[in-house]
Amino acid sequence: MTDTIESMTEMAAQGVEVGRAERQEIAHRLVDQARAEGVELIGPGGLLTGLTKTVLETALEEELSSHLGYDKHDPAGRNGENSRNGTRAKTVLTEIGPVTIEVPRDRDGTFDPVIVRKRQRRLGGVDQLVLSLTARGLTTGEVSAHLAEVYGAHVGKDQVSRITEAVVAELNEWQNRPLDPVYPVIFIDAIVVKVRDGQVTNKPFYVVIGVTTAGERDILGIWAGDGNEGAKYWLAVLTELKTRGVADVCIVVCDGLKGLPDAITTTWPLAAVQTCVIHLLRNTFRYAGRHDWDAMAKDLRPVYTAVNAAHAEQQLEVFADRWAGKYPAAVKLWRSAWTEFIPFLDYGACCEIACCAGPSVLVAGRMGRGQEVPSGAEGPADVVAGGHARVAA
Secondary structure (H helix, E strand, O other), X not given: OHHHHHHHHHHHHXXXXXXXXXXXXXXXXXXXXXXXXXXXXXXXXXXXXHHHHHHHHHHHHHHHHHHHOOOOOOHHHHOOOOOEEEEEEEEEEEOOEEEEEEEEEEOOOOOOOOOOOOOOOEOHHHHHHHHHHHHOOOOHHHHHHHHHHHHOOOOOHHHHHHHHHHHHHHHHHHHOOOOOOEEEEEEEEEEEEEEEEOEEEEEEEEEEEEEOOOOOEEEEEEEEOOOXXXXXXXXXXXXXXXXXXXXXXXXXXXXXXXXXXXXXXXXXXXXXXXXXXXXXXXXXXXXXXXXXXXXXXXXXXXXXXXXXXXXXXXXXXXXXHHHOOOOHHHHHHHHHOHHHHOHHHHHHHHOEEEEOOOOXXXXXXXXXXXOOOOOOOOOHHHHHHHHHHHHHO
């Protein structure tokens, strides 16, 4: 079995391409040999452990050859300069359990491997596993016990804490990073996530996603809340964004939370407040019977796909003529939100904006969903240029 593993590893190291059929044949041969020799597939001394050991050691040998400038057993290494100096045993924790490998050394001590770095005891997959278990609500003790039971690996509770604390430090750095001075569009909304804090509870997280001047989406920040999503809280969030460098926003897409438009214009006086169409549709259906949802959705589509505000108002009147008698509250909802609904219609057929509830965000051009708006197009390009001009002023 060892010969099969080594021959397969040598083929990979020499750059020999192995097809799918050849890989399957090698895999069958390895499994058959493991069964014949009574070797388990997983666990200490298992097939996967041996394969991982061979692959890591081969990769380390290739790294050392590149560092020294000659291959193992090459006479070029007898010139009296830096050369190989044996190996040292090292146990690393992998996703399949602990694996003991022989790490090659050089005489000058200048070899610094990349695949398994000096003083590294865990490969990257283990850290991801710890974070995944922690994110699912397991305590440090439960994570440690799980790794010991399933993988036969000892990861102390203090090690689990160090892994998660390192991520927390990176998250804090990301949360406070500087931002661009202008965003043509930002979306703000809250999502509810189940969080274990002694017991499992629903907790809101406030998310701000921006569209950069290059047409790329960027999560500007995520804030954990206490359940009181109010305009005052959002004002604090938007003020933080401005402190981090966001001098101007052209369009802010949000739901119909009372007082939120005032919080937005307090932070960025020239920003246009755009009501999220998805939120508006959802709130409309709350005033209607379920059997009428499809028909109402069909009648509302010409309103939010109109080419301009005047056309949209005409379509709203058509909608009102049909439904005001049966669902007057639904029509009143659209009339009261009209000022915040129509801003995106000012930019012509090249701009269509919608914000889905939760983390999903859609920014699509009517010229083709998902396409970037050309820099010379009327609408978003003018918005971006106007934003830069406002910052410059």
